[in-house]
Amino acid sequence: MNRFKPINHDAHLHYLHPNRMRWEHAAGPDELLFLSQALIGDAGQEKKAIAYLYKELSQLAELEMHVATVLCRIVCEMQAERTPLSAGDTLYHALSCFAAEEINHANSFYQYVRHLSGRDIKLTGNLFRERVELYSGNESPLIKLAALCSAAYVGESVITVFERRLKVLDPMQHRFLTQLLHFHGLDEARHIQCDHAVFDDIVPALSVADRQRMHRLIDDTESLNTQLAIASAETVKAAFDLDYTEGNAAARTQLDITLRFREIVQSGDLIRKVDDGIDEDTAAMLTRFSSAPRVHAH
Ligand SMILES: [Fe+2]
């Protein structure tokens, strides 16, 4: 289990904290033009870009708060586990860092969409209670950890591709969103390592029955997350009186790669790393969008 130990060695040096961002620069004219071109694919689409980001990143904040909440539960439930994995402080530290960072991400994205749009639209139908309830059963916390990581990992992989695309379009990182995703990505690189350790070391050690429970939990999580996505889309479309998906190149690509990644990661008995299942067509698509045929460095 020492694999979890080095992941957070420099976590206190390279991280996103919301106070790091100069929020007053989130919506300048140059920034809005960049968002319109980089996301929608054309100038003059600023309002659509803002609505799209509001929907995706306020929804992401909900997902991150859920991940943090469930990780806290797992850390505490692990106290009762007598396995080599729970010995010492290694896993406790790794999962606590993961949870704390997700709270800072949610806090950052929650603030970002408000500074960007000048609006305060609450996602009242966020299904938080239902999504947390899924993880309140008496199955082993390791099953919950495996399910939670494999659901979070798909979104973390998608946003990694978007971070890379913005850095290709804005290599000097002048733009606010590029900077925000860069700092977010410092933490995400550690979460990906943590996810990979769970997929390599924990999932294969689960019994067949436990893996079936894990897959049921994944399916239930994805199903509630899909309901959250639909409710978020309706809320934001109504608030902006605009269908931000129409003629939106980023939204199209996001949906496409999310479905491909989910299939790669979750469709087998074990959990697969996304780069282990990328076919030629997906590699070509990723290269067109982000100038790289792969997703993760490790
Ligand atoms: Fe995050």
Ligand SMILES: [Fe+2]
């Ligand atoms: Fe993450």
